[in-house]
Amino acid sequence: MDPRADLRPLKKGEVNLGTSIMAIKFKDGIILGADSRTSMGSMIANRVTDKLTQIHDKVWCCRSGSAADTQSVSDYVKFFLDQCTYDFGQKPTARIAANLFRELCYRNKAQLTAGIILAGYDEETGGEVYSIPLGGSLHKADYAIAGSGSTYIYGLCNKYYKPDMEREEAIEFVKQSLTQAIRWDGSSGGVIRMVLLTKNDPERLLFLPDEYRADEYPSQTPVSA
Numbered sequence: 001m002d003p004r005a006d007l008r009p010l011k012k013g014e015v016n017l018g019t020s021i022m023a024i025k026f027k028d029g030i031i032l033g034a035d036s037r038t039s040m041g042s043m044i045a046n047r048v049t050d051k052l053t054q055i056h057d058k059v060w061c062c063r064s065g066s067a068a069d070t071q072s073v074s075d076y077v078k079f080f081l082d083q084c085t086y087d088f089g090q091k092p093t094a095r096i097a098a099n100l101f102r103e104l105c106y107r108n109k110a111q112l113t114a115g116i117i118l119a120g121y122d123e124e125t126g127g128e129v130y131s132i133p134l135g136g137s138l139h140k141a142d143y144a145i146a147g148s149g150s151t152y153i154y155g156l157c158n159k160y161y162k163p164d165m166e167r168e169e170a171i172e173f174v175k176q177s178l179t180q181a182i183r184w185d186g187s188s189g190g191v192i193r194m195v196l197l198t199k200n201d202p203e204r205l206l207f208l209p210d211e212y213r214a215d216e217y218p219s220q221t222p223v224s225a
Helices: 065-089 096-109 148-152 154-160 167-184 207-215
Strands: 021-026 028-034 038-040 043-046 050-056 060-068 116-120 128-132 140-141 143-146 190-196 205-206
Touching: 021 060, 021 116, 021 128, 021 167, 028 060, 028 116, 028 167, 050 065, 050 190, 060 065, 060 096, 060 190, 065 096, 065 116, 096 116, 096 128, 116 143, 128 143, 140 143, 143 154, 148 154, 148 167, 154 167, 167 190, 167 207
Parallel strands: none
Antiparallel strands: 021 028, 021 143, 028 190, 038 043, 050 060, 060 116, 116 128, 128 140, 190 205
8 A cells, every 4th residue: 555645534633524414305495404513533623513505595505524625615616606697697506506516526526525415496496405425426306414424314314204394394304303313423413503495585593402402312111021
């Protein structure tokens, strides 16, 4: 093995968004959700990071991987979409933003540690969800989960997700999914943040630990001997 090869996933001192992020499509639009813990090795660097980034109006993304890499890529995409709006006089769609993320992440995959979930709402599509994992591939789906905590909730999401959920049911689904990811993943924690993208203005929601931990441990019926 080449001793010069750097096999570490992060550079020295680089901050890692060990995280749980997700986005779902529901009856009226899109919900994106994320925890708020940022870790640096075994140390918690920030307990209340906002991992939900507005790219353009009703196009948002969730970030996982290296904080510096994902912030930089998001800033580039924001710039390109603002320029697109200025040049063509139209609001960019989630599909355009997702392809920009894919292009940047794929062309720089050897230098970046960036996993992105992007979602947006428009009247024509009713909302779209895209996942851009490490390596820069692009996947469209009704829902997407990513980050270190996502490995614990694949079964839960596959079983209980429904694309036609009402607003309150969809919010509860995202909250419960992230609650379980936080419960089992040591790199996830803090508060749960959400943003709702519908025909109305984007709506932000915040759930403190005291609000979501009440349902963290389901009641158990004692088994008789």
